[in-house]
Amino acid sequence: MRATKARLLLLSGSLLIAVIVLAMAFYLANPGRFSTKLVEVVSVLGPVPPYTPAGPTVSITLKNIGMIPIAKLTATLDIPRAGPASEPFTFQFNVAPSNPLLPNQSITKASILIGGGFDSDHSYQLIVSGTLTDGTPFAYTFSVRISTP
Numbered sequence: 001m002r003a004t005k006a007r008l009l010l011l012s013g014s015l016l017i018a019v020i021v022l023a024m025a026f027y028l029a030n031p032g033r034f035s036t037k038l039v040e041v042v043s044v045l046g047p048v049p050p051y052t053p054a055g056p057t058v059s060i061t062l063k064n065i066g067m068i069p070i071a072k073l074t075a076t077l078d079i080p081r082a083g084p085a086s087e088p089f090t091f092q093f094n095v096a097p098s099n100p101l102l103p104n105q106s107i108t109k110a111s112i113l114i115g116g117g118f119d120s121d122h123s124y125q126l127i128v129s130g131t132l133t134d135g136t137p138f139a140y141t142f143s144v145r146i147s148t149p
Contacts, residue, residue, distance in 0.1 A: 038066035038138055039073075039128050042106055046120075046146045052112055058146060059110040060091050062101075062128060069100035073107070073130040077144075082115040088127075089113050100133050118146050 039062050046058035060075050073093040081087070091109040095101045118124065124146065129139035 037140055038064065038068075038070070038132070039130070039140060040065045041126060041128070041142050041144055044077075044126065044144045044146050045149045046113075046118065048110060048149055050112070055113040055116045056118065057110055057112045058089075058118070059108055059149075060126070061106055061108040062093070063106040064101045064103050066132070067103055068136070069102050069133045070095055071097040071100050071131050071133045073101060074128070075109070076127040076129075077113075078125040078127070079113060079116045079118050081113075082117075089116060095130075097133060120146055120148060 042061040042063050044058065044060050047056035048059045050057055058077065060077070062073065062075065064070050073095045075091040075093070076088045077091065078088040081089075089111060091111050093101070093107050093109050095107065101107050122145070123143045126142045126144045127139065128142065129137070131137050
């Protein structure tokens with residue numbers, strides 16, 4: 001009887017280890033499938049109208065891929081500026097607790113990059129940050145290319 005219990009314990013322990021190893025192997029073989037990000041960068045386009053001598057206009061589209069509405073959303077595009085100002089360009093999206101970005105919805109914001117310019121062959125850092133309607137903050141860094149529309 002004791003030998004049978006010992007074998008059952010050994011077998012169940014071995015089975016548990018096998019399940020964990022298989023789950024880890026599946027996870028490692030599918031790195032993009034298990035994302036904890038709440039926001040997806042749909043597109044970064046430029047130049048888009050209006051065309052101005054002050055700098056190109058860039059349009060950023062983001063999508064809420066989480067399960068909770070987003071109450072605040074900002075994207076910061078790290079592109080060099082001409083002149084002494086070295087701050088990145090900030091895009092404030094039109095969301096609020098009274099007008100949240102719901103799950104599976106997308107939102108677009110365009111901004112003139114005054115004193116800025118870009119090369120569509122280069123990647124730039126885009127920092128997306130915000131707050132969910134439940135008060136949870138988030139921030140992600142993406143590497144993006146600005147595509148022509």
